[in-house]
Amino acid sequence: MPHPPAMPAALRLAQHTRRVVLWTAALALVATAGCNGAGDGPPMQKPSAKGAPLHPVTYRPRLSGPGSGLQTDLKDHHGKPVKAPCRSCHDGKLPARKRNTGTSLKAFHVGLTMQHGRLSCLTCHNADNYDTLRLADSTPVPFDDLMQLCGQCHGPQKRDYDHGSHGGMTGYWDRTKGPRVRNQCVHCHDPHAPAYVGVVPGPRPKDRFLLNTSGGHGAGDHGAADHGAADHGAADHGAAPPKKPATHAPAQGGH
Amino acid sequence: MSISDDPVQQQGGGDGVARRTVLKAAGATLGAAAFAKALAPLTTWAEDMSADEFLQKHYKELSPAELKATLARIEADTKKDTGVDVTLTADAPIEGVKFGYALNLSICIGCRMCAEACHEENNHDRKTHNSYIRVFEMDKGSIDFAKGTVDYVHPVPRDDKFYMPVQCQHCDEPPCVDVCPVEATWKEKDGIVVVDYDWCIGCRYCEAACPYHARRFNWHAPEVPAKDINPDQGLLSNRIRPQGVMEKCHFCLHRTRKGKMPACLEACPTGARVFGNLLDPKSEIRWVLENKRVFVLKEELGTKPSFFYFFDE
Numbered sequence: 001m002p003h004p005p006a007m008p009a010a011l012r013l014a015q016h017t018r019r020v021v022l023w024t025a026a027l028a029l030v031a032t033a034g035c036n037g038a039g040d041g042p043p044m045q046k047p048s049a050k051g052a053p054l055h056p057v058t059y060r061p062r063l064s065g066p067g068s069g070l071q072t073d074l075k076d077h078h079g080k081p082v083k084a085p086c087r088s089c090h091d092g093k094l095p096a097r098k099r100n101t102g103t104s105l106k107a108f109h110v111g112l113t114m115q116h117g118r119l120s121c122l123t124c125h126n127a128d129n130y131d132t133l134r135l136a137d138s139t140p141v142p143f144d145d146l147m148q149l150c151g152q153c154h155g156p157q158k159r160d161y162d163h164g165s166h167g168g169m170t171g172y173w174d175r176t177k178g179p180r181v182r183n184q185c186v187h188c189h190d191p192h193a194p195a196y197v198g199v200v201p202g203p204r205p206k207d208r209f210l211l212n213t214s215g216g217h218g219a220g221d222h223g224a225a226d227h228g229a230a231d232h233g234a235a236d237h238g239a240a241p242p243k244k245p246a247t248h249a250p251a252q253g254g255h
Numbered sequence: 256m257s258i259s260d261d262p263v264q265q266q267g268g269g270d271g272v273a274r275r276t277v278l279k280a281a282g283a284t285l286g287a288a289a290f291a292k293a294l295a296p297l298t299t300w301a302e303d304m305s306a307d308e309f310l311q312k313h314y315k316e317l318s319p320a321e322l323k324a325t326l327a328r329i330e331a332d333t334k335k336d337t338g339v340d341v342t343l344t345a346d347a348p349i350e351g352v353k354f355g356y357a358l359n360l361s362i363c364i365g366c367r368m369c370a371e372a373c374h375e376e377n378n379h380d381r382k383t384h385n386s387y388i389r390v391f392e393m394d395k396g397s398i399d400f401a402k403g404t405v406d407y408v409h410p411v412p413r414d415d416k417f418y419m420p421v422q423c424q425h426c427d428e429p430p431c432v433d434v435c436p437v438e439a440t441w442k443e444k445d446g447i448v449v450v451d452y453d454w455c456i457g458c459r460y461c462e463a464a465c466p467y468h469a470r471r472f473n474w475h476a477p478e479v480p481a482k483d484i485n486p487d488q489g490l491l492s493n494r495i496r497p498q499g500v501m502e503k504c505h506f507c508l509h510r511t512r513k514g515k516m517p518a519c520l521e522a523c524p525t526g527a528r529v530f531g532n533l534l535d536p537k538s539e540i541r542w543v544l545e546n547k548r549v550f551v552l553k554e555e556l557g558t559k560p561s562f563f564y565f566f567d568e
Binding site for chain 1: 474
């Protein structure tokens with residue numbers, strides 16, 4: 001189709017227009033055909049075979065590490081923190097059956113405040129073997145299996161935990177496809193003072209709906225939440241006091 | 256009124272034809288100019304859009320081969336744009352699975368870790384700190400979103416407040432799907448309401464229709480530093496969205512259709528979130544629905560959410 005060479009821009013536009021119109025028409029045809037035919041979308045995945053073996057549920061390691069013992073500031077040659085076994089001290093001592101706080105102690109467990117009802121140390125700790133815990137019926141249980149210990153009193157929480165509606169977890173909802181790792185009670189609740197103390201929340205949204213709001217609580221808060229958020233572990237340290245919102249302090253020592 | 260009664264026609268005589276011709280010509284010129292002007296932006300489409308992208312079919316109409324080609328094309332485009340090697344998948348719904356989500360208001364502490372996990376998992380725009388989840392802090396006693404705040408920064412939880420994360424409720428009667436003029440959003444067989452980012456025209460009707468404010472609009476393409484891009488991406492979920500399209504929570508379908516938990520659940524430190532298959536009577540979500548005090552948000556609207564809220568005792 002011959003065209004006068006004097007109008008290249010108009011020609012290009014006309015060609016584009018023609019192309020677009022054709023494509024639009026073609027798309028419309030395709031879309032119509034598609035709607036009539038394959039309206040159901042791609043085929044569904046096959047479900048996992050019934051009765052397929054379930055992957056295990058494991059506990060997330062406690063923050064103080066597996067097993068019993070008191071955290072020390074020493075490290076072994078692998079760089080792992082060294083724990084002092086409970087028996088290394090307690091084997092030679094008579095159990096203090098009435099003690100329910102560490103505040104009066106001079107060495108070890110110093111400053112351990114107990115805010116957990118009227119429990120004493122030996123309600124949960126096993127005087128016959130301090131490297132284990134024990135249930136109310138004096139059955140010893142290992143430190144790594146303390147769910148049933150807490151569940152003796154906190155029945156509803158234990159029930160909810162067992163049904164997956166209390167306590168954080170990671171992994172697979174479909175355990176035929178993969179395992180699951182669950183928090184233990186002590187990841188959020190310090191057993192010696194179990195009331196949840198709180199955390200600094202993650203960063204706040206900053207979208208157009210919030211442009212005119214104060215962004216929380218006025219002066220001085222800018223960026224506070226954004227810093228706090230970096231601390232994913234805050235929630236892990238159930239026993240740690242709530243972190244104060246970080247402030248933008250000007251760099252020191254510049255002068 | 257007959258033609259002969261028209262004084263203009265009667266007195267026009269020979270001028271009538273010329274006048275009509277002029278008007279026609281003027282109209283045609285204006286029409287052509289308007290048409291050209293309207294199409295003018297298309298003359299530059301080739302710069303940022305390949306022909307394949309322009310001709311991209313609706314997701315539901317893709318044959319397996321076309322789907323594979325589409326995934327490869329988007330992977331290559333992402334590599335070109337961001338320099339990051341991503342793995343793009345398009346998992347189909349699992350037969351016999353309908354997803355449900357429940358959230359325990361009694362133990363949610365408002366830490367916003369879910370919103371943050373969503374932000375990171377779904378390659379959200381870093382500047383606006385977008386997330387599909389908003390956590391409302393409200394006074395105990397009633398659910399009053401108007402008095403709630405979402406940008407609190409003080410340590411949580413406060414004794415006089417409760418916290419309510421809100422995200423897409425994946426309704427069984429989704430108003431957002433009803434209003435979409437181009438069927439770019441629909442409900443999949445496992446209950447997930449999805450958006451075809453290549454089909455969406457960005458009219459934002461769905462955003463207006465959603466009573467939960469669950470949909471977000473990409474005023475600009477999300478800006479994510481290359482090192483922070485989550486390379487595990489889904490075609491209908493967390494791939495980096497183009498400018499001008501709607502997006503929303505998709506229950507992390509690139510994870511959940513592989514059997515994994517959604518990112519927001521894994522981030523929740525308290526276990527306030529319960530996710531699972533509503534069709535499996537032994538699932539945790541079913542236990543919650545059968546044993547807890549459960550409600551859905553704005554039940555009176557008849558949207559039939561797949562997202563539930565519940566209380567302990």
